[in-house]
Amino acid sequence: MPTDPPATDAAPADRSAPDSTAGQVSDSQTLHRAVKDLRDGFAQRELWLSLGWQDIKQRYRRSVLGPFWITIATGVQAAAIGVLYSALLNIPLTEFLPYVTVGLIVWNLIQASILEGAEVFIANEGLIKQLPSALSVHVYRLVWRQLLFFAHNMVIYVVLVLAFGVWRHLGWSSLLAVPAIALLVLNAMWVALVFGIFATRYRDIAPILGSMTLMLFVLTPVMWTTKSLSAQGGEVADRVRLAELNPTFHYLDIVRAPLIGEPQQAYHWYIVLAITGLGWILALVALRQYRARVPYWV
Known part of the structure; x- marks a missing residue:
C-alpha cells in the first residue's frame, strides 16, 4: 500500500525570496579596510623601521663608509654640475652650487619614490606571501629608507651652509622646509601605493616610469634656473613658463627655496597641496579595490 511521505518541520524554501547576499560588497573592498590597512601598517612601525635600516646595512655590508657613499656620490655629482653650469649660465659658483646641491638631494627623494x-610590492614578494602583515608596511619601509638616505645627503647641505655663507641668507622662513619635507613624505607614500599596485598588475608601468623620470629630470630646474633663462627675454622666457606645468618643479621649490634663503611664492604650496589631496584620494581608491589582489599578482 502507498504510504504518505514522512512529516518534516522544515518549510520548503521560497524560491521567490531575494538572495540576501546578492549585491553585497566584499569586505575587502571597502574604504574602512583600506584605512585600516594604513593604520595597522603604521602600528607595525617596529617592523618597518628595522627592515628599512636593515636594507641600508645590507646594501653597504663590509663597507667602511657605509651609506655615506651615497653622500659622496651626491656631492661629487653636485660639484661637477655646479662648476660646469655656473660657467655656462654665468652664475657665481657660490650662489649656484648650493642651488644645485639642494636640488639634487630633493630630486633623489622624488625619483626614488617613483x-x-x-617595485615596492614586487620586490617584497616573499614577505607579502609569507608574512601576515598590512600591505602598507612595505610602503612605510620604502619611505623610511629613503628618509635615511635623505638625512645622509643633508650632511652636504650643512657643509655648504658653513662653507659658502648660506647661513647669512637664512631666516625664520627657512623653517618652511620642515612642512615641505613632510609633504614630500606624504606624496611619496601615495605615489608608492598607486604605482606599486598598478605596476604589480601591469609590469610595463615600471620601465615607462623610468623613462618618464629621466624626462622630468631634464625639464625640472635642477641643473638650470628659471631666473637665468627668464633674464634672456623673448621666446626663451616664454618657454620657461612651461616649466610650471611640471609638478616636480613645485615640489622642488617648496623645499629648496627655504633651505637656500630664496623668496618663494605661495602658489607653489597651493599646487602641491592640491596634488597631495588628489593623490591620496586615488591611493585610497586603489587600496580599497585592489589591496586583496596584490598577493596574487606578485
Whole structure:
C-alpha cells in the first residue's frame, strides 16, 4: 500500500525570496579596510623601521663608509654640475652650487619614490606571501629608507651652509622646509601605493616610469634656473613658463627655496597641496579595490 511521505518541520524554501547576499560588497573592498590597512601598517612601525635600516646595512655590508657613499656620490655629482653650469649660465659658483646641491638631494627623494615605489610590492614578494602583515608596511619601509638616505645627503647641505655663507641668507622662513619635507613624505607614500599596485598588475608601468623620470629630470630646474633663462627675454622666457606645468618643479621649490634663503611664492604650496589631496584620494581608491589582489599578482 502507498504510504504518505514522512512529516518534516522544515518549510520548503521560497524560491521567490531575494538572495540576501546578492549585491553585497566584499569586505575587502571597502574604504574602512583600506584605512585600516594604513593604520595597522603604521602600528607595525617596529617592523618597518628595522627592515628599512636593515636594507641600508645590507646594501653597504663590509663597507667602511657605509651609506655615506651615497653622500659622496651626491656631492661629487653636485660639484661637477655646479662648476660646469655656473660657467655656462654665468652664475657665481657660490650662489649656484648650493642651488644645485639642494636640488639634487630633493630630486633623489622624488625619483626614488617613483621608481622604487613602482617595485615596492614586487620586490617584497616573499614577505607579502609569507608574512601576515598590512600591505602598507612595505610602503612605510620604502619611505623610511629613503628618509635615511635623505638625512645622509643633508650632511652636504650643512657643509655648504658653513662653507659658502648660506647661513647669512637664512631666516625664520627657512623653517618652511620642515612642512615641505613632510609633504614630500606624504606624496611619496601615495605615489608608492598607486604605482606599486598598478605596476604589480601591469609590469610595463615600471620601465615607462623610468623613462618618464629621466624626462622630468631634464625639464625640472635642477641643473638650470628659471631666473637665468627668464633674464634672456623673448621666446626663451616664454618657454620657461612651461616649466610650471611640471609638478616636480613645485615640489622642488617648496623645499629648496627655504633651505637656500630664496623668496618663494605661495602658489607653489597651493599646487602641491592640491596634488597631495588628489593623490591620496586615488591611493585610497586603489587600496580599497585592489589591496586583496596584490598577493596574487606578485
